[in-house]
Amino acid sequence: xxxxxxxxxxxxxxxxxxxxxxxxxxxxxxxxxxxxxxxxxxxxxxxxxxxxxxxxxxxxxxxxxxxxxxxxxxxxxxxxxxxxxxxxxxxxxxxxxxxxxxxxxxxxxxxxxxxxxxxxxxxxxxxxxxxxxxxxxxxxxxxxxxxxxxxxxxxxxxxxxxxxxxxxxxxxxxxxxxxxxxxxxxxxxxxxxxxxxxxxxxxxxxxxxxxxxxxxxxxxxxxxxxxxxxxxxxxxxxxxxxxxxxxxxxxxxxxxxxxxxxxxxxxxxxxxxxxxxxxxxxxxxxxxxxxxxxxxxxxxxxxxxxxxx
Amino acid sequence: xxxxxxxxxxxxxxxxxxxxxxxxxxxxxxxxxxxxxxxxxxxxxxxxxxxxxxxxxxxxxxxxxxxxxxxxxxxxxxxxxxxxxxxxxxxxxxxxxxxxxxxxxxxxxxxxxxxxxxxxxxxxxxxxxxxxxxxxxxxxxxxxxxxxxxxxxxxxxxxxxxxxxxxxxxxxxxxxxxxxxxxxxxxxxxxxxxxxxxxxxxxxxxxxxxxxxxxxxxxxxxxxxxxxxxxxxxxxxxxxxxxxxxxxxxxxxxxxxxxxxxxxxxxxxxxxxxxxxxxxxxxxxxxxxxxxxxx
Numbered sequence: 001x002x003x004x005x006x007x008x009x010x011x012x013x014x015x016x017x018x019x020x021x022x023x024x025x026x027x028x029x030x031x032x033x034x035x036x037x038x039x040x041x042x043x044x045x046x047x048x049x050x051x052x053x054x055x056x057x058x059x060x061x062x063x064x065x066x067x068x069x070x071x072x073x074x075x076x077x078x079x080x081x082x083x084x085x086x087x088x089x090x091x092x093x094x095x096x097x098x099x100x101x102x103x104x105x106x107x108x109x110x111x112x113x114x115x116x117x118x119x120x121x122x123x124x125x126x127x128x129x130x131x132x133x134x135x136x137x138x139x140x141x142x143x144x145x146x147x148x149x150x151x152x153x154x155x156x157x158x159x160x161x162x163x164x165x166x167x168x169x170x171x172x173x174x175x176x177x178x179x180x181x182x183x184x185x186x187x188x189x190x191x192x193x194x195x196x197x198x199x200x201x202x203x204x205x206x207x208x209x210x211x212x213x214x215x216x217x218x219x220x221x222x223x224x225x226x227x228x229x230x231x232x233x234x235x236x237x238x239x240x241x242x243x244x245x246x247x248x249x250x251x252x253x254x255x256x257x258x259x260x261x262x263x264x265x266x267x268x269x270x271x272x273x274x275x276x277x278x279x280x281x282x283x284x285x286x287x288x289x290x291x292x293x294x295x296x297x298x299x300x301x302x303x304x305x306x307x308x309x
Numbered sequence: 310x311x312x313x314x315x316x317x318x319x320x321x322x323x324x325x326x327x328x329x330x331x332x333x334x335x336x337x338x339x340x341x342x343x344x345x346x347x348x349x350x351x352x353x354x355x356x357x358x359x360x361x362x363x364x365x366x367x368x369x370x371x372x373x374x375x376x377x378x379x380x381x382x383x384x385x386x387x388x389x390x391x392x393x394x395x396x397x398x399x400x401x402x403x404x405x406x407x408x409x410x411x412x413x414x415x416x417x418x419x420x421x422x423x424x425x426x427x428x429x430x431x432x433x434x435x436x437x438x439x440x441x442x443x444x445x446x447x448x449x450x451x452x453x454x455x456x457x458x459x460x461x462x463x464x465x466x467x468x469x470x471x472x473x474x475x476x477x478x479x480x481x482x483x484x485x486x487x488x489x490x491x492x493x494x495x496x497x498x499x500x501x502x503x504x505x506x507x508x509x510x511x512x513x514x515x516x517x518x519x520x521x522x523x524x525x526x527x528x529x530x531x532x533x534x535x536x537x538x539x540x541x542x543x544x545x546x547x548x549x550x551x552x553x554x555x556x557x558x559x560x561x562x563x564x565x566x567x568x569x570x571x572x573x574x575x576x577x578x579x580x581x582x583x584x585x586x587x588x589x590x591x592x593x594x595x596x597x598x599x600x601x602x603x604x
Contacts, residue, residue: 017489018405025402028458033424039433052440104321116590117329125518127540131575132335135355146354188598281430289427
C-alpha cells in the first residue's frame, strides 16, 4: 500500500511538467466549451439580462411552446436539415467527380495548378463572397441582370426580394466554396490506390466506367463513409456566414434562408427574443449530439472499423 | 497517373479548366468592379470588362486611409497574436496527450474530443463571454471566442506526434538529462515542422477571415474593427466610411463612389491572401489531407 502510493507520487512528479503544459489548453476548453454546456439550462428559463443565466427564473417549457406556436420552428428546422441534405449529397458526388478527373491529369505541374485554383474559394471569407454574389445578382447593377437577362430581352430578376431563387443560389455558393476542399481529400485517397488493380482491370478489358465503379469507388468508400458521418453529425448546424451574409440578412428572404444559426443570432442580438432563440439553440445542441451518437452507433454496427469512436 | 486512357484525360482537362474559371472569374469580377467608374456601374452594372475604367474608388479610399489602415492594423494584430497563441496552446496540449505513459491520457483526450461532439451553442457562449469575462468591446473579443484552440487541431497534432516521434528518441533525451520542456523544444518541435506549419496556416486563415467575433462583441469600439468587420458593416450601412470621412476637410468636393468603394475594400482584404497563397499552397493541401485522416 505504502509503496503503491509512493509509486504514484513518483509518477506524478515525473509527469508534472506535462500536466502543467496542458493547463492553458484545459482552461480554454473549460471556458469555451464546458461552461457554455451548463448554460443550456437557459432554454428553460425566462432570461433577465440583469440577472444573467444562473439567476434568471425558471419558466418550464414555455420557451419551446412559444417557439413552435409561431411556426418559426418548422421553417428553421426544415431549412437547416433540407439544405444540409442537399449539400451532403451534391457535395459528395461533385467532390468525388473532381477528384477522379484530377487523377487523370498526367503532368504533375498542371495537376498542381488545378489543385491550387480549386481551393481558392475556400480561402475567401463569406463577407467577400457576399460582395461577389451581390455583384452578380444585384437588382439594378448586378451582372446577371445587366449583361445576360436584359440583353436577351428577358425581365430582370429581383433576386434579393424573392425567396424562390435562394435554394439554388445558396446551394451553388456552398458547392463553389467547398468542392475544392473535399475533392482534395478524395484525391489524396485515390492516388493511394495500388496501380496494379487498374492494370489488371485493363488486361481484363474493363472500360473507364467499369474501372471507376468497381475499383475507385469501392476503394474510397471508407473515406466517403467517414466524411458523410461527420456531415450528418453536423446536420443541425448551418454555416452562419452562408445563410447570414450571402442573402445580406434580407428579411424578405427569411422563408428560404433562415436556419437555426441565423435565427439564434437574430433572437439574441437583433430582435431581443432570447427565450425562443435559446430554445432553438437547445434543440440544435441536443438533437445534434444525439444524432452523432446514433449515426456512429449505426456505422459501428455495420462496419466497426469506420466508426468515429 | 492515368488508368482510363487518353480520351478521358482530354475530357478531364476540359472540365477542370471550366471549373478553374468558375473559381477565378468571380475574383476578377470583384477586381474589375472596383476599377469601374461610378457612372458606368450605375448605367451598365458590374461586368468583367467595364465600359469605363476608373481609379476613383481607390482614390476615395486614400482619403479615408486612416480608417482603412487602422482596420488593416487590427487584422494583422489579431491574426499574429491569435495564430501564435493558438499554435502554442495547441502544441502544449497535444504533446502530453501523445505521451504513452501519461496517467489520465485517455481521460484528457476524450475531454478534447467531446468538445467536437457537443457544445452549448451561441447564446450561452455569448452570455458567458460578455457577462462573466467582459470581453465586449475589447481587443480580446477578436482573439478568444472559438478561435484560440480547436479540438480537431489538438487531435491531429497529437496523432502526428505519436506516429512520427519514435519513443527511443524521447527516451534518449531523458537519459541525457533533458527535462520535458527541453525535450519538447529541442527534440520534438524540430521534427514536427509539417504539422506546426499546417496548424499555423489554418489558424492564421481563420483569424484573417473572421468577422463573426467582431459582429457579436464589438458594438461601440468600432476602432477595433478588422478589415472583415469593416466590410461586414458596409453591407448594412454603406455610409459608414463616408460618415467618418465627411468630417475631414480633405474630402471636400469629392463625390463618394459608394458602390465601387466596397469592392475596392474587398480587393484590399483579399490581396495579401492571394499573394502568399501560391507559396503556401503545398502546406495547405498537406494540411487538408492530414486533417481528414481520423485522429
